Amino acid sequence: xxxxxxxxxxxxxxxxxxxxxxxxxxxxxxxxxxxxxxxxxxxxxxxxxxxxxxxxxxxxxxxxxxxxxxxxxxxxxxxxxxxxxxxxxxxxxxxxxxxxxxxxxxxxxxxxxxxxxxxxxxxxxxxxxxxxxxxxxxxxxxxxxxxxxxxxxxxxxxxxxxxxxxxxxxxxxxxxxxxxxxxxxxxxxxxxxxxxxxxxxxxxxxxxxxxxxxxxxxxxxxxxxxxxxxxxxxxxxxxxxxxxxxxxxxxxxxxxxxxxxxxxxxxxxxxxxxxxxxxxxxxxxxxxxxxxxxxxxxxxxxxxxxxxxxxxxxxxxxxxxxxxxxxxxxxxxxxxxxxxxxxxxxxxxxxxxxxxxxxxxxxxxxxxxxxxxxxxxxxxxxxxxxxxxxxxxxxxxxxxxxxxxxxxxxxxxxxxxxxxxxxxxxxxxxxxxxxxxxxxxxxxxx
Numbered sequence: 033x034x035x036x037x038x039x040x041x042x043x044x045x046x047x048x049x050x051x052x053x054x055x056x057x058x059x060x061x062x063x064x065x066x067x068x069x070x071x072x073x074x075x076x077x078x079x080x081x082x083x084x085x086x087x088x089x090x091x092x093x094x095x096x097x098x099x100x101x102x103x104x105x106x107x108x109x110x111x112x113x114x115x116x117x118x119x120x121x122x123x124x125x126x127x128x129x130x131x132x133x134x135x136x137x138x139x140x141x142x143x144x145x146x147x148x149x150x151x152x153x154x155x156x157x158x159x160x161x162x163x164x165x166x167x168x169x170x171x172x173x174x175x176x177x178x179x180x181x182x183x184x185x186x187x188x189x190x191x192x193x194x195x196x197x198x199x200x201x202x203x204x205x206x207x208x209x210x211x212x213x214x215x216x217x218x219x220x221x222x223x224x225x226x227x228x229x230x231x232x233x234x235x236x237x238x239x240x241x242x243x244x245x246x247x248x249x250x251x252x253x254x255x256x257x258x259x260x261x262x263x264x265x266x267x268x269x270x271x272x273x274x275x276x277x278x279x280x281x282x283x284x285x286x287x288x289x290x291x292x293x294x295x296x297x298x299x300x301x302x303x304x305x306x307x308x309x310x311x312x313x314x315x316x317x318x319x320x321x322x323x324x325x326x327x328x329x330x331x332x333x334x335x336x337x338x339x340x341x342x343x344x345x346x347x348x349x350x351x352x353x354x355x356x357x358x359x360x361x362x363x364x365x366x367x368x369x370x371x372x373x374x375x376x377x378x379x380x381x382x383x384x385x386x387x388x389x390x391x392x393x394x395x396x397x398x399x400x401x402x403x404x405x406x407x408x409x410x411x412x413x414x415x416x417x418x419x420x421x422x423x424x425x426x427x428x429x430x431x432x433x434x435x436x437x438x439x440x441x442x443x444x445x446x447x448x449x450x451x452x453x454x455x456x457x458x459x460x461x462x463x464x465x466x467x468x469x470x471x472x473x474x475x476x477x478x
Contacts, residue, residue, distance in 0.1 A: 067120025070478035199356025248416030318415015322347025377403035
């Protein structure tokens with residue numbers, strides 16, 4: 033049993049035994065049913081991806097990018113529904129409860145050879161209608177226990193740690209299987225630890241998919257993490273995490289975010305994020321020794337926000353991760369993560385809230401990211417990140433997004449989101465045009 037597993041147990045035991053000065057959440061428990069919630073999210077998702085000169089696009093059920101490369105046009109349209117139930121906790125010194133979900137999707141339109149964007153489940157990476165079900169679904173649950181303000185949960189859940197986070201950028205979200213303990217015993221301090229052994233990819237209905245890294249396609253036997261965040265004051269927040277993907281890597285994360293208020297409706301925000309990744313155990317992805325970091329500054333003035341970011345991968349291997357949202361680097365955008373070996377990248381971004389111009393609920397965003405100095409040739413030749421001849425490579429991406437949320441009436445909270453990305457690179461990767469239209473309608477049932 034490794035140090036992270038020991039830390040999980042220690043955190044739970046310590047929180048159980050301690051009588052702390054702050055108010056206990058469990059003391060305020062209303063009951064299993066009385067404090068429960070049931071929510072339904074309806075999502076309609078259309079996505080097309082045009083690979084201008086061929087390249088890697090199709091994805092298997094575990095979310096990993098296949099070794100084979102396919103040319104062409106990918107187009108999918110589907111309707112999804114996500115029902116989430118969260119019980120309250122029973123009353124007493126120790127409270128018990130459960131969380132459960134039921135997710136389902138229906139294929140609306142696609143054609144032979146046009147699937148593979150990770151939106152619909154496919155079999156054996158074969159892009160044909162015969163391998164895509166007309167409808168599919170999944171159900172799962174987790175049991176939970178609370179003592180004071182510490183919760184221990186086991187089962188299928190969606191962790192959000194920066195070193196292991198389940199994503200929700202396709203029709204249905206990712207879900208991981210394991211246990212997690214989270215603690216809010218102290219004001220402004222949040223602690224959590226977890227041990228996970230499987231997950232359900234974004235285009236899979238199989239709850240015991242292997243823990244596969246997104247770029248190397250290497251399998252980790254389990255993922256363990258420990259960390260948390262601390263709110264120093266209203267302007268400064270710090271985070272730190274340590275994690276282990278068994279037989280693949282050890283990873284450490286740190287971040288700081290500081291907001292400097294200026295004049296009325298004006299502020300400056302600064303963010304710094306860093307990961308340190310090193311191979312461990314069998315090193316199934318090959319030798320890894322990278323420090324990946326980004327720095328971001330944003331100036332908000334009224335309805336406008338202007339952001340600048342710089343990102344650097346200091347190492348000869350790609351910055352890799354498990355779980356779509358397990359990358360908090362500033363230049364991880366719609367199509368590219370700008371995380372190639374030795375890559376440096378810069379971003380400029382502009383956001384505007386149109387409420388100040390008489391259109392409440394409408395927000396617009398555009399950004400441009402450019403990366404260079406990419407060099408795959410110095411990686412371990414026997415590892416997963418090496419590419420012969422791929423040195424001095426470049427890439428850029430331009431994203432445009434519009435989102436509108438209905439503010440009142442019977443359709444309140446119905447949202448429409450249109451996203452378009454244009455990605456171009458030198459010879460090491462495909463040129464891509466990516467379009468997504470996402471319509472969501474949340475309903476609170478209980």
